[in-house]
Each structure stands twice: as structure tokens, then as C-alpha cells.
Amino acid sequence: MDAGAPASAFGVRKRKRGGRVGKIDIEDVSFAYEDVAAGSRPSAAGAADDRALRDVALEVPDGQFLCVIGHSGSGKTTLLRLVAGLSRPSAGTVRIDGAPVEGPGLDRAVVFQNYALFPWMSALRNVEFGVEQANKELRRGLTKAQVSAVARDYLDRVGMGAAAGRYPYQLSGGMRQRVAIARALAMDADILLFDEPFGALDVKTRCSLQKLVDALWRSGERRKTVVFVTHDINEAILLADRVVFMRRGEVVADRAVDVPRPRSSAIFAHDACARALKDELTDLFYLDGEGDEEGGAFGEAGAGVPGALPGKAVLP
Numbered sequence: 001m002d003a004g005a006p007a008s009a010f011g012v013r014k015r016k017r018g019g020r021v022g023k024i025d026i027e028d029v030s031f032a033y034e035d036v037a038a039g040s041r042p043s044a045a046g047a048a049d050d051r052a053l054r055d056v057a058l059e060v061p062d063g064q065f066l067c068v069i070g071h072s073g074s075g076k077t078t079l080l081r082l083v084a085g086l087s088r089p090s091a092g093t094v095r096i097d098g099a100p101v102e103g104p105g106l107d108r109a110v111v112f113q114n115y116a117l118f119p120w121m122s123a124l125r126n127v128e129f130g131v132e133q134a135n136k137e138l139r140r141g142l143t144k145a146q147v148s149a150v151a152r153d154y155l156d157r158v159g160m161g162a163a164a165g166r167y168p169y170q171l172s173g174g175m176r177q178r179v180a181i182a183r184a185l186a187m188d189a190d191i192l193l194f195d196e197p198f199g200a201l202d203v204k205t206r207c208s209l210q211k212l213v214d215a216l217w218r219s220g221e222r223r224k225t226v227v228f229v230t231h232d233i234n235e236a237i238l239l240a241d242r243v244v245f246m247r248r249g250e251v252v253a254d255r256a257v258d259v260p261r262p263r264s265s266a267i268f269a270h271d272a273c274a275r276a277l278k279d280e281l282t283d284l285f286y287l288d289g290e291g292d293e294e295g296g297a298f299g300e301a302g303a304g305v306p307g308a309l310p311g312k313a314v315l316p
């Protein structure tokens, strides 16, 4: 492979017989934070139940784009952390391709809301660092020049090629998220985990990053498995194959998004399935908001504001 080889030219990949990898099985998983005092939150049955996750069972097939939505405090981030291996379940098992998750691994890349970039590294170094780790651990056999070429390729793909030498403090929030997305993709993990990645961004930036994630996911050599946490109903319907809605640590709705791709906000005017799903999820958010930790159905985005829908920013 020559030094300028693009990202698709990664060396040996861990592959199961049959090719695809990245299936997630969440088997009756519960999780309780140790420092939460028992009895502070009653369960539906009236008994004390402080588990952040309660018997969650979900199968995410390889290549599926799953969005997880729900009230603030419903357990979305906790679920994502268990899949990432950053926490261990109190009960039940999370499996990736059949193997129990024992901790973080390079088969999973996480993009957080708060741009987890190393502040002392340039945008390019941040991406190179991720590629280097994957290269070392997975013995992909890339040379230094090839690592750099892969990182540059992904920075170009997210429109950050010209800013490769800039440091995080010199980048806007949207630019930092582009770098974080480039790093996650360049590591070529089987599973991408996004925790409300565009939550802190303005509407325009959010729209362009939604389009970017959608385009990169669809254009990949092979589609990655994605778990994407968001409060935004429109974002979920525009991006996902499937949406699950969480309330009080449980999955209370699990819906396929049967809308042709590519999608734009026009689907909410023209596609009956998109409209019906949006109405159903909106009802779950607003008519059933009693579980919201922020004190109301609107959560942190617009507490008590009539008409303030969580579907606030969409692909044009």
C-alpha cells in the first residue's frame, strides 16, 4: 500500500466469517449508580427502584442506524456508556458480535457532546492519534505516513482539511465536532456511538453536521452500526433506521423508520410514515413527560415553553 493510500485501504480487519461485524445485543440489562440513595425514585409499581436502566433488552443488527430518544434522565447516556464499555451492567449482559463487553475497545468509537479532543494536539494530530491507536492495537500494519494519509483523508471528508494544523481552542464548536467525527470514522471502528453530538450547536451547524453524518454513513464501504442519542425527534427520524424511546430507564417504544433515503425535512410534509412517527414520538415526549428529571416534558431545551418542540433543527 502506498503512503497516500486512502482510509479504505486499512490493513487486516478483525472480521467474522461471513464478513460483517458490529452486532450489539443488550440482554436484560439493568444499571444502578452506586451513589444514588435507595428509595429516592418510586417505580411504576410503587416500590423503590433507583436503577438508571431497568431490564433493557435490545438487539441492534450490524449496519443499523439506531437513534435513542427520551426524556432527560431516562437513561440514554447510561445505555450508551454500557455499550461503550465505560460502565459495567449491574445485571444482564451487553455483547458485541456475541462476546460480552468487558471494557472500552477499538471496535467502538464514541463521539460526545463536549468534543473530547486533546487540547494540546492539532486537529490533524487528534485524528492521527486515533488512527495510530487502532493501527497499533489491531495490528493493521500502517506506516506513519499511511496513518497521516488516513487522518488527512478523513479531515478532508468532514470539510476540515484546510484547518488541519489548528488547535481545538482555535476551532468553533461545529468544527471541533467535525474533527471528532473524523477521528471516530478514521479509526474504522465497527460501531459508532454518538451521545447528543450536536446538542450544543446552532441550528445551521447542526443541520450541516446531520447531513454530513448521514452522507458518510451511507457512503461507507460497509455501513457501520450506529447508536445515536438525541433529544431531537426530527433529527432521529431523518437519520435513523430505527428509533427507540426511553422513559425511566426502560425502552417504551421501538419503531422502524420506514422512510426512503436520502431524507430531508420535506419528509415531514410529504411522507405519511415520517409524519405519523413524529406525531407518535411527540406525544410520548409531551403527553407523557412526567418522567423528565428536568421537571417537565420539555426537558432542558425549552421547559414550559408552549410549542417548543424537541424537533428543533432539521436537514433542509
Ligand SMILES: Nc1ncnc2c1ncn2[C@@H]1O[C@H](COP(=O)(O)OP(=O)(O)OP(=O)(O)O)[C@@H](O)[C@H]1O
Residues within 6 Å of the ligand: 033, 034, 035, 036, 052, 070, 071, 072, 073, 074, 075, 076, 077, 078, 079, 293
Ligand atoms: N454519575 C452518576 N451518578 C449518579 N446518578 C447518575 C449519574 N449519571 C446519571 N445518573 C442518573 O441516572 C439516570 C439516567 O441518567 P442518564 O444521564 O443516563 O440520562 P439521559 O437520558 O442521558 O439524560 P440527558 O438526556 O439529560 O442526558 C438519571 O436519574 C441520572 O440522574
